[in-house]
Amino acid sequence: MSDLTIVIGNKNYSSWSMRPWLALKKTGRKFREENILLRQADTKGQILSHSAAGKVPVLKHGGITVWESLAICEYLADAFPDAELWPADPAARAHARSASSEIHAGFQQLRENMPMDVTRDRSRESRADLVRPDIARLAQIWNEARQIFGRKTGGEFLYGAFTAADAMFAPVVTRFRTYGVALDDVCNRYMNAVLEWHGFKEWEAGALAETAVIEFDIFSRPR
Numbered sequence: 001m002s003d004l005t006i007v008i009g010n011k012n013y014s015s016w017s018m019r020p021w022l023a024l025k026k027t028g029r030k031f032r033e034e035n036i037l038l039r040q041a042d043t044k045g046q047i048l049s050h051s052a053a054g055k056v057p058v059l060k061h062g063g064i065t066v067w068e069s070l071a072i073c074e075y076l077a078d079a080f081p082d083a084e085l086w087p088a089d090p091a092a093r094a095h096a097r098s099a100s101s102e103i104h105a106g107f108q109q110l111r112e113n114m115p116m117d118v119t120r121d122r123s124r125e126s127r128a129d130l131v132r133p134d135i136a137r138l139a140q141i142w143n144e145a146r147q148i149f150g151r152k153t154g155g156e157f158l159y160g161a162f163t164a165a166d167a168m169f170a171p172v173v174t175r176f177r178t179y180g181v182a183l184d185d186v187c188n189r190y191m192n193a194v195l196e197w198h199g200f201k202e203w204e205a206g207a208l209a210e211t212a213v214i215e216f217d218i219f220s221r222p223r
Contacts, residue, residue, distance in 0.1 A: 003062045005060040009057075010035070
């Protein structure tokens with residue numbers, strides 16, 4: 001039995017849960033997964049039994065509890081340095097951490113107008129015109145990371161190999177696919193790398209297996 005447990009919401013909708021789950025997959029460690037259905041009468045109570053913050057995700061490692069996506073990624077990087085969850089190069093690592101913090105704290109218009117919905121094609125509902133500044137900034141981050149750092153190492157992800165930064169941006173990749181957002185070639189190649197990564201494919205398979213459906217509008221989205 002693994003001493004690692006991650007508590008997450010629905011794989012189809014919980015972008016915050018996806019991020020540390022993918023980082024955990026990168027470590028290669030075995031872990032237990034506890035799924036809590038969102039938008040149920042007992043959802044809040046179930047989550048509160050794991051964390052006083054009352055939100056998913058939550059990581060438990062032995063007697064240690066970590067909550068919030070980016071904090072979990074940072075904890076995993078410290079606990080399992082061999083997983084190389086951050087780039088080894090100091091400049092690349094600084095860029096990756098800055099970009100990860102930016103996506104964690106910002107892009108509110110994108111979150112509100114393009115809620116994550118991994119398994120559906122909602123291109124006809126695209127609200128891309130409402131979030132053009134967010135889309136442009138994300139494309140700028142991805143291009144910068146690829147051109148300055150990623151291409152030097154030969155990998156297809158932002159900084160070459162898959163890192164915590166890619167885990168942080170993975171929900172955005174699914175949003176752009178779901179809503180049919182048109183991007184440049186560099187961004188499209190990066191998105192394909194994420195969508196074809198074995199860890200993401202496993203998450204996607206889990207989302208496809210879910211039967212719960214959450215209907216939401218731009219003012220109401222899952223955590």
